[in-house]
Amino acid sequence: MNVLKQHAKKQKATRSLLIVSSLLLGITVIAQALFFVSIVDQIFLKGASFESIIPDLIGLLFVLVARSALTYWNGRAGVKMASRVKEYFRSQLVYKFSKNPLQTSMEGQSGQKVSTVLDAVDEIDGYFSQYIPQVIQTSIVPVMILVVVSMEHIYSGIIMMITAPFIPLFYIIIGIMTKKKSEEQLDKMAVFSGRFLDTLQGLSTLKLFGRSRQQKELIEKSSLDFRDSTMEVLKIAFVSSLMLELISMLSIGLIALEVGLRLVLFQSITFSTAFFVLILAPEFYLFLKNLGQAFHTGRGSMGAAQKIAEALNTEDREVEWGDTSLGRMDVPPHIQLQNVHFAYDAEGFALNGIQAEIPPYSQTAIVGKSGSGKTTLLHVLAGLLPLSQGSVYVDGLARCDLKEEQWFDTVSYISQNPFLFSGTIAENIAVGKKGEVSRESVEQAAIKAGIAPLVESLENGYDTIVGEGGRGLSGGEKQRVAIARAFLKQPSIILFDEPTTGLDLQTEQILQSSIQELSQSATIITVAHRLHTIKHADQILYMDHGEIVQKGTHLELEENNPFYRAMVKTQQGGMAK
């Protein structure tokens, strides 16, 4: 609520525009009544000629057209305001997410974030395009009507004044009375649509067990139960609008009775006054009732606004960068981690006191049980996560003083599940390098990464569309695309998250030989799952519970560390007898 309100207040220009057009709308509503009354009065009571009312008719025509134009204008302003706000919130969210370093480690939440950026932003539309304009209209037009009616005939004005508050009052009372009940029903409704989906999703399982036919009755029964509980909620809503209808009907009736009596019994008012009041009274209550409807729309937006506010208000630290340049770019830098700490949040997983040296052209293997912090350390090394304490030194310079761009120019990261963007295979490989990349160099990289034969076997070759909506690539094929990206980039530091499961033989071979080739010109840091990699490493960082427990070569560790020894030995096995 607050986020939206704050934002609505910021839209000063649109608000003033809406206020002006609502004032004008009020004038047309009143003028319309005046003209109608005047024409009927002249023709019916005063026996005037048709010619004499022509100016009135023209005036009325003008007013009617103006009224429609103003309604359109109001709606349009609301729609435009909603557009601006949506654009603002969406880019704020994207900005926020792009600055959030933890993004990398929270893939699980990506789905939810997608829905926030897409749907939640769309849902706030109603608040700005309907609720706000209606609130402004309702706070202006009925007041104008009330003033004019009171000036013309004070008693009708008094009836309006007394009865009007009952409409919002009823909304509030009914709202309070039924809140709990409707929330219960809403829960039921959510559960129901979940169930139907559940049944559809499990249809294969049902069929394999020969149980799908029986589900039909179940769907029918729960569907009807759903109807009944929905009707419970709706009945409440309908009763409340019945009450409102009755209030406004009774009020209009009361006004009609009052002016009728005065006209006939007391003859204290004229026909034109009575008719005027009678035309304006329904308009008065209509505007009040419309607010109630708009309020429902507005309330729907508030949940969405809450979601957006939560996303925007989370606090996160950014990875810091400076503007110092590295001295040499042609050889891999010397990397040193000094007392590095990192924590995802206050409690939970953390890296503690990481100390390590990684000389140029060396090969480092990070090993440890799953959950020991291997991948997190790799992310820290890559410069994707902010340190909570300690420093990473690159050629003796603190990394937080380096230019971000220069650092990422030197690093390649080959993850277990590289992301393919929707586009051609060539484009996906070219992502590896900034700027213009020739087709020739892309093909060279593809050959080195051993993916060229596969690509060439496709009908569209390097122009085959992959990624979302395109052809799917298998895990091994994706890895090879990532390797091709690295060959194209020629980085001096390669971070490699080795696959945990066996890939096909070809990809396994390519991975090994490619990393071998890349290591000629780069430092390699691997989260290692292959004994081969570990044995060939210059140093092994053995991790447990977010700390490096031991460093050394394979032989050293095997000698001194019983846990390491056990880990290497345990080739778990045995099954069918």
Add this chain to the structure above:
Amino acid sequence: MNELRAVMKDMMVEKRDIYLSVLFGFLAGITAVALFASSGYLISKAALLPPIYTLSLMIAFLKIMGFARAFGRYLERLYSHRATFTMLSELRVNFYEKLEPLAPTIFQKYKSGDLLSRIVGDIDRLQNFFLRVYYPPIVLGFIFLATIFFTVFYSVTVAILLLVGLFVTGFLLPAWFAYKQRRIETRLREERGSLSSEVTEFLYGFMDLKLYQQLGTKKKELEQASARYIDEQEKEGKMATYHQSMNSMVTLLVSWLVIAFGAYLVSNNELDGVFLAMLIMISLTVFENAVPMALVPAHFEDSRRAAKRLHEVVQDEPVKVEPTKSLPVNKPFSLTMKSVSFAFPGEERTSLENVDLHIPAGSKTAIIGASGSGKSTLFQLLLKFYNPTSGTILYDEISQDAYSQEDIWARTNVVQQENHYFYGSLRDNLLLAKERATDEELHEVLEQVHMQDFDLNQTILEKGDNLSGGEKQRLAIARALLKKERLWLLDEPTSSLDAVTEQAVYEHVFHQAKDDTLILISHRLTGLEYMDQIIVFDQGEIVESGSYQELLNLEGYFYRMKQIEKEVLV
């Protein structure tokens, strides 16, 4: 249009509620007209100083109309919504009936789970069809007919004006709007689709974008896509406002014509002046019912699309083959594939290429290979989810064509990679496999899969969301153990279990399957020493097959995979 006709057919089940909604809708509308007409008349009459009793009568009439209108509206809403939700239930059941024979093949066609949630959404969306498209025009028609009929007694001209107004606001304008609506809807959907994929790429590909320093570019692209989408939304919003304002302007213009002509007629003494106010009030009120007509095209289009999508999903006719044979009951049988090739519908690349294999009755076979090498596809063919593109599959030397899908499924214990669990108790989820199993039997299988601590009454959430991966796999095995058929198809059934549990569970499975035919897709190469046959797949082809020792002696693909596995530390 055809699709909506089917929806209408489902709708007509609730005839009574539909009639009642039309009746009360008409009542609510016509009483409003009567109410305002009489108040106009009342005022005019009052101005002429009539005897007081006529006034009291009029006022009483006014009150009754007021109440009748409010209650009419209430009842209309009640019945129309009841009808709608009954109709939705009917739609769901009908849709399920059509979808059921097409499963599970149809789910391969639409791999993503969100297709299903879209289906559910589409069915819900159809509630607008009755509420906002179907019956309001009928009600509107009746109200106008009655009003025009009444008006004819006072002024034919005004009646004709109302008729023209009805035609323009109720039909002509909506039809024109509908035409415009269609074009903008398509673009809106396209823009939303492109924004959605930009956002998805931005968030899911975040790490790669960051590392390749493409985050800025992507962000810009995303913002542009958002701007284009919002632009289309704005156009649509403006158009909707335009349509509504346009429609209400036309209704106001009709009222203007009514007053102009009415005034003219009165001044020429062709109409009694006392009715003028009444006619104006009639015109102003009756057209209030026509304003929502401007939104009918949008809802119509929306319903049409929803109905079309639903229709498209289930339009495939299920292939019904009359089985000529049935599989042996309680007796293991053999499986054979003869030069089987297969490509998924709509894909050029074959998933299986020239596969020949024979699995003797009662033998144990392991299938291995990298992910994507065609192992699971093999199972889908054995289960007759698909027919091979070429080649034949035989059960006990008789072609698969002779058996029905249902028969094959009924004779097989299947554990898939993803197994579904329904909202309900653990007991219900197990009883799927054997309807009349006693609690003792259930406890026994739970013990066999090392889940003896689980309460049969425990609630399982949709998709088994409150179970771990290992628990889901063990429950799937428990179902297979319960089913006690003589063919086992197990697709990586223990990939989430630790070695000790895996070992224990397999012991029970192999004990029960001692004399059965069993095929196991294995994610590990260890423990395959005891299988009668190991078949190695690579890129849809069988590269090797034989016993464990034979394959090791061969020093081929399996041998090298084995070497790699020895290398892998998890």
